Amino acid sequence: MNALMSCREHPDAILIEDYHAGDMICPVCGLVVGDRVIDVGSEWRTFSNEKDAKDNSRVGAAENPLFDGGDMSTMIATGTASEAMKDEFGKALYKNRRAVSSSDRALITAYREIAQMADRLNLPKMLVDRASTLFKQVHDSKALKGRSNDAIVSACMYIACRQDGVPRTFKEICAVSKVSKKEIGRVFKLILKNLETNVNLITTGDFMSRFCSNLGLSPAIQKAATHIARKAVEMDLVPGRSPISVAAAAIYMASQASDDKKTAKEIGDIAGVAEVTIRQSYKSMLPKALELFPQDFKFSTSVENLPTN
Known part of the structure; x- marks a missing residue:
């Protein structure tokens, strides 16, 4: 605690902790540097030769904002002042909270x-x-x-x-x-x-990397599929289609033009899109296929020989 605090008048002075008041005090000028400091030590001495050597600290667990009431793990016994609720010194007992709301x-x-x-x-x-x-x-x-x-x-x-x-x-x-x-x-x-929260709009690029990776496709095919999907959206070739369907159709087109061909069913199983949906989006993109591919793409199958269905 001392390392985190210092007196503004005497920064080199070693602060003294007043355990009774919970204050950090400068020994030179008496300035209270910090107050309400929690003592994380035990409330009484414990000895190594005692049978019950548990540390009876009562500072409780850290609060968890994800639970109602901070999810404190200890509670003070309440009710009538019976002997069962007090220890041998007459202090109220602290018990673990067993009941969960x-x-x-x-x-x-x-x-x-x-x-x-x-x-x-x-x-x-x-x-x-x-x-x-x-x-x-x-x-x-x-x-x-x-x-x-x-x-x-x-x-x-x-x-x-x-x-x-x-x-x-x-x-x-x-x-x-x-x-x-x-x-x-x-x-x-x-x-x-x-x-009143919001989420960003989904784009075809959000899924492209994961779908291509799961299909075992090369970076070159992934790059081509990403380019095809983006161009198809820009040219308004697939109006009303979801980004996932467009991404799947673009992967299908890019793979069919390469030497690592994937069927619509294989792509649909990974993307979670029906095979018929992929083919419908693909058919909408096929007439403009030559404009969709990036210029540096190396065709294994020419655009003219791509599947028509």
Whole structure:
């Protein structure tokens, strides 16, 4: 504590701690540098030869803002002044809090589910904290009272992924959740509306790297697919199509023009898009295929010989 504080008049003086008042005092001029300092030591001496050598510190655990009441792990016994509630010196007993409120129980369950979903999706701890904080906000607002916690957890995970710049599709969230894609989408919209939060618009580039990596495609094909998808959107060749469908169709076109061809079904299984949806987007892009490919792309199959369906 001394290393963090110093007297402004005597910066080199070693501060003295008044344990009774909880003050840090300068020994030269008597200036109180800090007050309300918590003593983290034991309340009485302990000896190494005692059988019960546990450290009876009473400072409690660190507060956790994700729980109601700070999730303090100790509490002072209350009620009538019976002998059972006091120690041998007549002081009130401090007991571990065994009873968990229903609100905290729901939060604990939700946070555990968020952590498990993140683990299945291989997401970092920072994103778990973001999703947990978002769930706490929804829980405290009571705006979605009546909705299942599983749906809220899934929607919070989806929003956290979007806000953290590592978006996942509804189907990917649904695959590690207990609720339907439709229900996740419905709760997602309700959270955005009631909490007045926002998420960035999804683009084709958000998924391209992950999809191509999972398909085992080379960086050259990934670069071509990214270029094709961006140009297709700029030229308005795929109006109304989701960025995921456009990304999948662009990967299909780039792979078919290379020597590492992937079928629409293989791409659909990775992207979570129906094979027919990929083919429909691909057909919309095919007439302008020559303009979509980057100039330095090395064709294994010419544009004229690309599949027509």
